[in-house]
Amino acid sequence: MQEQSSELEIRRPRRFDRWTLAHRATAVGFLALLWLGRFEWFPLFKGSAAATRALNVLAFADPLAALEAMLASRQATLTLLIAAGLPVVLYAFLGRAFCGWLCPLGLLLELSNELRTRVNRFLRRRKLALPDVALPRHTKYALLITFLVLSFAIQLPVFQIVSPINALARSVVFGPEAGLVLVGVIVAAEYVAPRAWCRALCPLGALYSLIGRAALLRVQIDQAREQAGKQCGLCTRSCPMGIAVLADHVQKGKAAIDDPACTRCGMCIDSCPRHTLHWGLSVRGAALVARRQKSPAPVQAGVDQTHAGWQ
């Protein structure tokens, strides 16, 4: 009775989702800092999504914004190169972590998707379901190139002008602006095509995916625990980017999640009832054999045993 094999029957145990909470809290905190920046007595953090300045000294610029501005104005200032270089270096190590941990739109869409899941659950009881349209994930790269070419051609930082990320951040800091309409449209559209913006459309996400291709910080797969598991698929279902977390990687002999779309949100780590996934600074992950030797005892199938010593 407890060993139901049907995917839907497997429910993960209720527990403290530390990474889910952590990345959401960080995004809220980032937005709160930006909002505080509007006051003169708060010099710690100023700016919005396109560029921020900490302690009146250290400036960070959105690399895409900087790239577009440089293409559009056909000039590169040292200030801008340094400001954009810092995030580039950071995310070359951390991958697409901006999307998971800082992006205000990412936060909004994640929470909105949470609501969508609840609505869907409600509908399913009445034998109904929201449509589940999946756009091709490579569209964002095509859009990135389009926006860069356009920026150069019409001499405007095109994505910075239409960006719903900028519009949302600026609306929080400086008061509502017209760009919120697009934010609303995206939120609404994601009830039909879940997480389509971050997965398939966002050019900034595309750029961060490219920057973070060789990122060191990755979700690692504990092979011993993985093999003891039942392939419940909870990690794949938890992934906001729609990555087939274990299924896709284990089959190909990979011990770390190498999908460039991974936003390092950690929700797959939270979702796993067996603690198969964990953070690590390794591009390929630990080899299967080495991992086996390290693990103290052969782990048997069974949630209770694997939980021992963890919480």
Added chain:
Amino acid sequence: MLTRRRFLTILALTLGGGVGGFWLGQDKARTPARLRPPGALPENDFLAACIRCGLCVEACPYHTLKLEATHLTARGTPYLVARVVPCRLCQGYDELKCIAACPTGALRPVKTWREIRMGIAVINRETCLAWQGTPCRACWHACPFPNEAIVLDERGRALVDETKCIGCGICDHACITEPSSIVITPRGNNAGAIV
């Protein structure tokens, strides 16, 4: 896998982006003439270089700068309405705060106030009290360069020296008629000569 269907979807979405961009180019021509912060590049270059972060607006100690919230091409760019709050040229501070805050070079450093070219004050002689015969020199009093940017002729009427006026708008703010009889015309794309 790049199936035919996927390829077409990508193509359609990308073309959509392209059409949107083209439309944006048209929209650029309709950008309202705004008074930009000191040190701003000529309007077209400014719109290209500004990444619309709002750091200059937050840095402005006199709350002069506002962020464009509606018009698409200019959305998120800083501007000021001199009649409401003019550019006080950061009097009492050691630098022009907006320029120091700008991460992009859309606002260029200036060595002295005299290098600033935001716009030119234009006097409406039909409504200006001095030009209509009533003694008034409110603009001349307020101007940061009295007897240079605004000079009084032998009958006490104000005249603007276009080579000296930096376009801060302090005169516009000071004018006692309603509506103001001295208004700043943004340099716009004529601002090329940043001395």
